Structures are given as structure tokens and as C-alpha cells.
Amino acid sequence: MLSKSTEYAIRALAYIQLQNWKGHRPGVSEIALEIEAPVAYSAKIFQTLTKHKLLESMKGRGGGFFFDKNQSHLTIFDVINVMEGDGVFHKCGFGLKNCNSKNPCPFHNEYITVREGFYNLVKNETIQTLSKKIQNGEAVLNRLSKE
Amino acid sequence: MLSKSTEYAIRALAYIQLQNWKGHRPGVSEIALEIEAPVAYSAKIFQTLTKHKLLESMKGRGGGFFFDKNQSHLTIFDVINVMEGDGVFHKCGFGLKNCNSKNPCPFHNEYITVREGFYNLVKNETIQTLSKKIQNGEAVLNRLSKE
DNA sequence: ATATATAAAGACCCTTATATCTTTTTATAT
DNA sequence: ATATAAAAAGATATAAGGGTCTTTATATAT
Numbered sequence: 001m002l003s004k005s006t007e008y009a010i011r012a013l014a015y016i017q018l019q020n021w022k023g024h025r026p027g028v029s030e031i032a033l034e035i036e037a038p039v040a041y042s043a044k045i046f047q048t049l050t051k052h053k054l055l056e057s058m059k060g061r062g063g064g065f066f067f068d069k070n071q072s073h074l075t076i077f078d079v080i081n082v083m084e085g086d087g088v089f090h091k092c093g094f095g096l097k098n099c100n101s102k103n104p105c106p107f108h109n110e111y112i113t114v115r116e117g118f119y120n121l122v123k124n125e126t127i128q129t130l131s132k133k134i135q136n137g138e139a140v141l142n143r144l145s146k147e
Numbered sequence: 148m149l150s151k152s153t154e155y156a157i158r159a160l161a162y163i164q165l166q167n168w169k170g171h172r173p174g175v176s177e178i179a180l181e182i183e184a185p186v187a188y189s190a191k192i193f194q195t196l197t198k199h200k201l202l203e204s205m206k207g208r209g210g211g212f213f214f215d216k217n218q219s220h221l222t223i224f225d226v227i228n229v230m231e232g233d234g235v236f237h238k239c240g241f242g243l244k245n246c247n248s249k250n251p252c253p254f255h256n257e258y259i260t261v262r263e264g265f266y267n268l269v270k271n272e273t274i275q276t277l278s279k280k281i282q283n284g285e286a287v288l289n290r291l292s293k294e
Numbered sequence: 295a296t297a298t299a300t301a302a303a304g305a306c307c308c309t310t311a312t313a314t315c316t317t318t319t320t321a322t323a324t
Numbered sequence: 325a326t327a328t329a330a331a332a333a334g335a336t337a338t339a340a341g342g343g344t345c346t347t348t349a350t351a352t353a354t
Contacts, residue, residue: 001240005341010242038342044342047302047303059349059351060300060349060351061350061353062351097289104286106285114264117260125253131253185314188314194332197332206330210322211331
């Protein structure tokens with residue numbers, strides 16, 4: 001459903017938020033270890049995220065990644081959009097170029113229901129709501145968290 | 148959501164079914180033209196489909212593709228499964244290896260709802276139900292159909 | 295000032311999905 | 325039998341996603 005890069009991005013952002021709440025500003029290698037992603041590749045992903053202002057960074061000793069205090073909520077949709085575009089929320093499930101309600105593909109309505117469900121999910125959930133759940137013990141970030 | 152190959156496959160199978168109902172057995176180039184896919188690539192896809200018995204073929208003059216009379220219904224799920232596996236119906240939306248109800252990722256339940264919706268859709272729809280809709284004018288296969 | 299820790303940037307590589315081309319096999323028409 | 329029409333098979337090409345490595349820029353600690 002989501003690309004591997006997007007998955008890494010979401011997991012990383014949730015971890016960064018959790019650490020920020022603890023007053024910590026994690027760096028690339030710490031995050032990569034936690035989310036079980038390749039270090040160098042993670043660095044690339046974080047570059048993309050900071051370039052698009054979803055995330056802030058500081059270079060140099062004691063540097064790392066953190067969220068802008070003003071930007072209180074970052075939706076999963078925004079993360080997907082930056083990582084792989086929003087095509088999945090527009091595209092016909094059949095791959096037809098001009099499929100719409102007047103010219104519907106054979107599973108137009110059924111597919112739209114699924115697609116909208118996914119859209120609502122990622123539009124309503126944010127890195128902060130996700131992180132809160134983890135903090136409250138309602139969810140886990142990875143298999144190591146429980147051990 | 149679905150790979151391009153899977154999209155081509157579904158569209159092709161629907162077209163083949165429609166032609167079969169008319170007593171016609173279409174060949175690679177005819178199908179490829181209709182579904183707006185590359186001819187040689189389409190041929191590869193049809194090889195995969197016939198190898199997995201989702202489709203029958205006949206070589207030689209007057210040959211082409213057709214459905215086994217005994218196999219009256221072919222679900223979209225089966226097509227997806229042959230073309231790209233069923234991973235999308237099992238995978239965690241977060242990319243976690245062991246995410247489950249006892250160890251849920253932060254959007255476990257919400258995502259599962261979407262995923263199951265998609266699963267039910269592709270498990271209930273078949274190439275035949277899709278084709279029927281097209282035949283009845285309730286849906287169109289591509290943009291050329293309406294012109 | 296210098297050394298050190300860190301992210302940014304850019305070049306590169308590997309794998310998979312997408313796509314093409316050529317040759318071989320098989321059926322039919324004549 | 326021979327020519328022809330078609331799919332099967334296999335080799336190759338291209339593009340994108342995923343991943344690595346090296347160098348550069350920048351902040352902090354000493």
C-alpha cells in the first residue's frame with residue numbers, strides 16, 4: 001500500500017516526536033536503529049522531510065531532528081504526499097485514465113469507498129496522535145519496544 | 148494500490164470475457180490495443196496468467212485467449228495474487244514485522260478496516276461480474292468505449 | 295583555534311518492475 | 325507439404341525504488 005520509504009518516514013517521525021517530548025533530539029543513527037532501517041537511506045529520507053519542512057534539523061555536535069514548535073500536528077497524509085505524492089488518493093483502481101462517476105470503471109463505487117476510507121484515516125491521524133498512543137501504551141512502534 | 152501489471156491483467160481479462168461471450172477469441176495485439184497496454188508486455192502478462200491457469204490459450208492460426216468453460220468465476224483477488232502476491236492483504240500499514248492485535252501498531256485497527264474493505268471488494272468481484280456490468284452499460288472498460 | 299560530532303549533498307550501485315525484441319513452437323488453411 | 329498466423333519462451337533494455345559511500349558544511353566542546 002505504502003512505499004517502504006514512506007513506512008520508514010512515518011516510523012521515524014513518530015520516534016522523533018516521542019524523543020522530543022522527552023526533551024531529546026535524536027540523530028540519524030539512533031533513529032535508524034530504532035526503526036530498523038538502513039542508516040544511510042534513513043538520512044536521505046530525513047533530508048527529504050526537512051527540505052519539505054515537515055521536520056527541522058540541526059547540524060553539528062548535539063544536533064539532530066526535531067519538530068517546529070508552531071507546527072503542532074503533522075498528518076500522515078502530508079507525509080505520504082511528500083514521500084510518494086497523492087496519486088493513490090486520485091487514481092482509478094483499474095488504472096483507467098478518465099474514470100469518474102459519469103464514466104465509471106467496473107468497480108468505481110466500491111473502490112472509491114475503500115480509497116476514501118484510507119484517505120480519511122491518513123487525513124485524521126497525525127504523527128502526534130500516533131505518538132500519543134505509543135506513549136500511553138496503547139500501541140507499539142516496533143517489536144523491540146515490548147521487550 | 149495495484150501494480151501496473153495487475154491493472155493491465157484485470158482490464159485484459161474483462162475484455163477477453165466480453166469477447167468470449169460474443170463467441171470471439173481475441174489475440175495479444177487486439178487485446179493490447181483495446182486496453183491501451185504495450186503489446187509485448189501484454190503478451191508476457193498473458194503468459195503468466197495462462198501458466199497459472201487463470202486463462203486458456205490456443206496457438207496457431209485462429210488462436211487466442213479464452214476462459215475455461217468449467218471455471219465460471221475468477222475473482223479479482225486471484226488475479227492480484229498471481230500477479231503480485233497477497234502481501235497487501237496481510238501487511239501492516241506501518242511496515243512493522245510483527246504487528247497484530249496483541250502488539251498493535253498505532254493505526255492497527257483503523258488500517259485493518261480499510262484493508263479488509265479492499266479484501267472483501269476483490270474477493271467478491273469477479274472478472275465475470277465486472278464484464279457483466281460493462282455489457283449492461285453500467286460501466287466502461289476504457290475511454291474509447293464511449294466514443 | 296582546533297577537534298569532534300553531526301546533517302546535507304552528491305555520486306554511485308543493486309534490485310525489481312516495466313518494456314522490447316528475437317526466436318521457437320504449434321495450430322490452421324491452402 | 326507448405327505457408328501463414330498465432331502464442332510461448334528467452335534474452336535484453338530501461339526506469340524507478342531502495343540502498344551505500346564519500347565529501348562538504350555547520351555547530352559545539354575543549
